[in-house]
Amino acid sequence: MMIAVYRWFENWVYPFREPAGLRPPVSVRGFLWHYVGQAKVAFFAMLVIGGIAPLVEAGLFYFVGRLVDILDQLPGERSWDALWTAAGPELVFMAAVVLVLRTIVVGLAALVDEQTITPGFYNLVRWQAHRHVSRQSYDFFQNDFAGRIATKVWQAGQATGDLMQSFIEVVWFMVVYTVTTLVLVAGLDLRLAVLVVIWITAFGWLARRYLPAIRKHAEQTAEAGSMITGRIVDSYSNVQTLKLFSADGDDRYIRSGFDIYLDALRPFTRRLTGVRMALTTLSGIMITAIACFAVYLWVEGSITVGAVAFTLSLVLRLNMLLGRLMMQLNGILRNLGVLENSKALISQPLGLTDAPDAKELVVTGGRIDVKNVEFHYGKGFGVLNGIDLVVRPGEKVGLVGPSGAGKTTLANLILRLYDLEAGKINIDGQDVSKVTQNSLRANIGVVSQDT
Numbered sequence: 007m008m009i010a011v012y013r014w015f016e017n018w019v020y021p022f023r024e025p026a027g028l029r030p031p032v033s034v035r036g037f038l039w040h041y042v043g044q045a046k047v048a049f050f051a052m053l054v055i056g057g058i059a060p061l062v063e064a065g066l067f068y069f070v071g072r073l074v075d076i077l078d079q080l081p082g083e084r085s086w087d088a089l090w091t092a093a094g095p096e097l098v099f100m101a102a103v104v105l106v107l108r109t110i111v112v113g114l115a116a117l118v119d120e121q122t123i124t125p126g127f128y129n130l131v132r133w134q135a136h137r138h139v140s141r142q143s144y145d146f147f148q149n150d151f152a153g154r155i156a157t158k159v160w161q162a163g164q165a166t167g168d169l170m171q172s173f174i175e176v177v178w179f180m181v182v183y184t185v186t187t188l189v190l191v192a193g194l195d196l197r198l199a200v201l202v203v204i205w206i207t208a209f210g211w212l213a214r215r216y217l218p219a220i221r222k223h224a225e226q227t228a229e230a231g232s233m234i235t236g237r238i239v240d241s242y243s244n245v246q247t248l249k250l251f252s253a254d255g256d257d258r259y260i261r262s263g264f265d266i267y268l269d270a271l272r273p274f275t276r277r278l279t280g281v282r283m284a285l286t287t288l289s290g291i292m293i294t295a296i297a298c299f300a301v302y303l304w305v306e307g308s309i310t311v312g313a314v315a316f317t318l319s320l321v322l323r324l325n326m327l328l329g330r331l332m333m334q335l336n337g338i339l340r341n342l343g344v345l346e347n348s349k350a351l352i353s354q355p356l357g358l359t360d361a362p363d364a365k366e367l368v369v370t371g372g373r374i375d376v377k378n379v380e381f382h383y384g385k386g387f388g389v390l391n392g393i394d395l396v397v398r399p400g401e402k403v404g405l406v407g408p409s410g411a412g413k414t415t416l417a418n419l420i421l422r423l424y425d426l427e428a429g430k431i432n433i434d435g436q437d438v439s440k441v442t443q444n445s446l447r448a449n450i451g452v453v454s455q456d457t
């Protein structure tokens with residue numbers, strides 16, 4: 007039975023779907039919506055359940071206060087019978103909320119979080135980001151570290167999913183937790199509510215003061231993190247060269263990568279400790295103030311013992327929740343930073359695309375015409391200057407030249423791994439830039455130096 011339920015939630019968001027456009031927009035909001043829009047019903051469900059859960063939790067704290075009052079004001083001797091006569095239905099209702107409603111709501115929330123969003127949505131973002139990035143030009147990969155690109159693609163899924171989860175939790179926190187706490191406390195004494203408002207305002211001030219820097223730190227740390235991953239992956243992939251020539255030299259290179267990463271990480275984690283200390287100081291002051299005031303109200307005789315217990319439990323809950331809120335806000339900004347870092351790479355337009363009316367290459371004889379080709383790797387000079395070459399069908403031609411002469415470059419241009427800077431390359435009279443890349447490469451056999 008549970009297996010079927012798990013499977014249903016797991017199949018809700020299919021990670022390998024193909025949207026109309028694979029390239030996400032450049033703006034943060036556009037980028038988020040590009041992916042979130044593909045799972046909007048699941049996120050909507052998360053939003054709804056996310057609202058009910060804190061309401062039920064707030065109810066539990068209310069029940070504590072009620073139970074204390076019911077026991078305290080029980081007429082006659084202490085017995086289950088007297089208790090049942092005084093408040094039987096209410097107690098049954100409380101038990102039902104705790105046993106049934108709460109279990110269902112928390113269970114649903116967990117299913118959407120753990121079965122739908124985490125496996126489905128996170129990997130939808132990663133898969134689609136990969137699908138777009140993998141179609142980037144040869145040049146795109148030549149100019150970056152593979153490990154760095156991979157880290158950014160992978161992190162995009164995590165950051166987008168976590169961001170949405172934190173965002174929904176924060177929205178509900180603001181609405182449900184703050185409002186219920188205020189309403190419940192104000193019901194006892196307005197002055198208690200004022201203290202709570204002061205607390206929340208001070209919290210907001212602290213959040214505004216500390217959080218924007220976290221986004222910046224997170225972006226820098228993400229960049230440094232993908233850089234170090236890039237260096238490590240690069241050194242492992244070139245392990246033969248390293249073993250032959252410069253194992254120690256490369257470890258110095260990796261070590262300096264760690265230093266750069268730590269230089270980005272340390273100010274970030276200092277900032278996090280600062281936020282935690284500031285928050286703890288604030289909550290310490292506020293808990294003490296509210297506790298003193300509640301006792302004062304009890305001394306005055308204006309609230310019951312149950313109300314003091316209830317107020318204190320609400321205050322402790324508020325304290326816990328504000329801590330969690332700060333963690334979530336922190337998470338949002340952290341993930342925004344990571345997302346911006348990934349987005350800059352993932353949302354880049356394809357550097358080399360098929361012409362709009364590209365046809366399949368049809369090879370009849372295999373004649374290659376290279377006409378007046380210029381190619382300088384964008385540097386304006388060098389490599390290939392005005393190259394002409396004709397290879398007739400059936401002919402075997404060897405290109406001979408010193409290392410760095412441009413032999414591989416010319417072969418890559420025939421494969422259209424780069425676009426020419428000037429000139430033309432035809433295969434059986436068809437311009438290589440006008441046929442589909444897939445048909446071109448499918449028709450050319452290549453054995454590279456490395457294989």
Ligand SMILES: Nc1ncnc2c1ncn2[C@@H]1O[C@H](COP(=O)(O)OP(=O)(O)OP(=O)(O)O)[C@@H](O)[C@H]1O
Binds near residue numbers: 413416
């Ligand atoms: N991605 C690149 N970006 C910029 N310059 C490059 C790039 N790839 C190669 N070059 C430069 O272009 C020139 C030609 O390189 P190419 O690899 O085509 O030479 P080659 O003739 O195949 O040499 P080898 O015999 O060593 O294989 C070299 O100076 C090289 O440094």
Ligand SMILES: [Mg+2]
Binds near residue numbers: 413
């Ligand atoms: Mg070569």
